[in-house]
Amino acid sequence: MKSAFITGISGQDGAYLAKFLLDKGxxxxxxxxxxxxxxDTRLRKLGIAGDVKLHDFDLAESNGIxxxxxxxxxxxxxxxxxxxxVGSSWDLPIYTSDVNGLGVARILDCLRTxxxxxRFYQASTSEMFGLVQDVPQRxxxxxxxxxxxxxxxxxxxxxxxxYRESFDMHASxxxxxxxxxxxxxxxxxxxxxxxxxxRIARGGKEPLQLGNLDxxxxxxxxxxxxEGMWSMLQQxxxxxxxxxxxxxxxxxxxxxxxxxxxxxxxxxxGSGVQERGLDRKTGATIVAVDPTYYRPAEVGLLLxxxxxxxxxxxxxxxxxxxxLASMMAISDYDALH
Ligand code: NAP
Ligand code: F7E
Numbered sequence: 001m002k003s004a005f006i007t008g009i010s011g012q013d014g015a016y017l018a019k020f021l022l023d024k025g026x027x028x029x030x031x032x033x034x035x036x037x038x039x040d041t042r043l044r045k046l047g048i049a050g051d052v053k054l055h056d057f058d059l060a061e062s063n064g065i066x067x068x069x070x071x072x073x074x075x076x077x078x079x080x081x082x083x084x085x086v087g088s089s090w091d092l093p094i095y096t097s098d099v100n101g102l103g104v105a106r107i108l109d110c111l112r113t114x115x116x117x118x119r120f121y122q123a124s125t126s127e128m129f130g131l132v133q134d135v136p137q138r139x140x141x142x143x144x145x146x147x148x149x150x151x152x153x154x155x156x157x158x159x160x161x162x163y164r165e166s167f168d169m170h171a172s173x174x175x176x177x178x179x180x181x182x183x184x185x186x187x188x189x190x191x192x193x194x195x196x197x198x199r200i201a202r203g204g205k206e207p208l209q210l211g212n213l214d215x216x217x218x219x220x221x222x223x224x225x226x227e228g229m230w231s232m233l234q235q236x237x238x239x240x241x242x243x244x245x246x247x248x249x250x251x252x253x254x255x256x257x258x259x260x261x262x263x264x265x266x267x268x269x270g271s272g273v274q275e276r277g278l279d280r281k282t283g284a285t286i287v288a289v290d291p292t293y294y295r296p297a298e299v300g301l302l303l304x305x306x307x308x309x310x311x312x313x314x315x316x317x318x319x320x321x322x323x324l325a326s327m328m329a330i331s332d333y334d335a336l337h
Pocket of ligand 1: 084
């Protein structure tokens with residue numbers, strides 16, 4: 001039986017990856033930090049809370065990292081933990097750098113010292129491309145991060161590449177474009193849209209307030225992206241791979257697709273901060289713009305080229321953007337009955 005350790009197992013990707021590995025027969029361990037609420041909500045939603053072994057873990061604490069690495073000697077270590085919300089990273093730049101950046105240096109050095117046979121996965125991100133230098137973005141595209149989050153992840157990415165090159169470690173980075181699901185945190189724009197449209201479809205009157213409606217993201221389904229993570233660690237040679245859908249969509253269109261799944265037709269009027277989305281049937285305002293959600297520096301366009309993952313890992317996403325919006329909107333609508 002193979003064993004794996006997942007940091008961030010309480011998060012969206014951690015829960016899907018844990019389920020995927022359990023289904024493959026792995027012994028699954030996960031790191032959770034001590035917080036005031038239960039950490040296993042998503043694991044319970046997937047019906048696997050009793051099947052994983054949880055350990056106290058924080059990316060800021062070197063001793064705890066060393067302890068689990070020395071003790072468990074797992075075959076595969078997936079680092080999915082992070083301060084993952086870009087919007088908060090301008091308010092928490094030092095913390096974000098410590099956890100997302102130095103946290104990875106802490107793990108890599110403990111693996112090198114105490115468990116060099118362990119294969120390592122780092123959750124890199126399309127946010128490293130930021131002000132994009134190529135369209136579409138691929139593994140060779142130059143990074144130009146636009147937030148403390150993107151900068152911290154670029155540090156972690158290069159640190160992983162450096163440990164691979166310096167110590168011959170099996171360490172790979174997945175440069176993942178946005179991936180979403182019904183388990184996505186409600187602060188991220190897709191889930192914010194689907195929870196609020198579901199509330200309005202159930203009779204709620206308060207409009208959904210959004211920031212930049214024109215920014216474009218390459219969105220896929222998280223359940224498929226964790227398969228790519230696993231596949232990277234099964235390769236003989238460690239390497240870095242983009243995982244993306246190859247389709248880019250505006251925030252406005254994600255609202256349209258989610259609305260359609262809930263039988264809402266949205267008509268857009270006005271522009272800039274005056275833009276509004278109206279319910280075509282009633283004329284009521286469903287969506288309004290609130291500039292407090294604008295970011296100090298925006299990533300306006302992301303579009304990934306995952307052909308290396310397709311050719312080497314045989315990884316191709318199947319869930320379309322419309323399927324994804326519909327899956328999330330209906331899940332949120334059903335949760336309100
Ligand atoms: P998520 O749902 O926000 O989960 C983040 C996880 O990290 C949670 O389990 C959280 O624990 C944990 N965490 C936060 N700070 C920590 C700390 N100091 N020590 C230990 N654990 C900590 O994020 P996700 O969407 O699953 O993303 C997984 C990883 O992929 C992240 O590294 C993210 O940056 C990266 N990524 C995500 C995307 C995407 O579109 N989803 C794309 C590219 C890369 P709590 O439950 O206690 O908060
Ligand atoms: O924003 C715009 C916002 O917060 C997407 C993380 O998983 O993916 C995620 O980062 C876009 C941005 O995700 C609102 O300005 C408009 O252009 O859903 P988001 P993100 O910043 O792309 C990457 C790949 C990661 O690695 C991250 O961990 O939507 N937007 N109005 C809004 N965004 C939010 N959150 N809220 C709004 O009201």
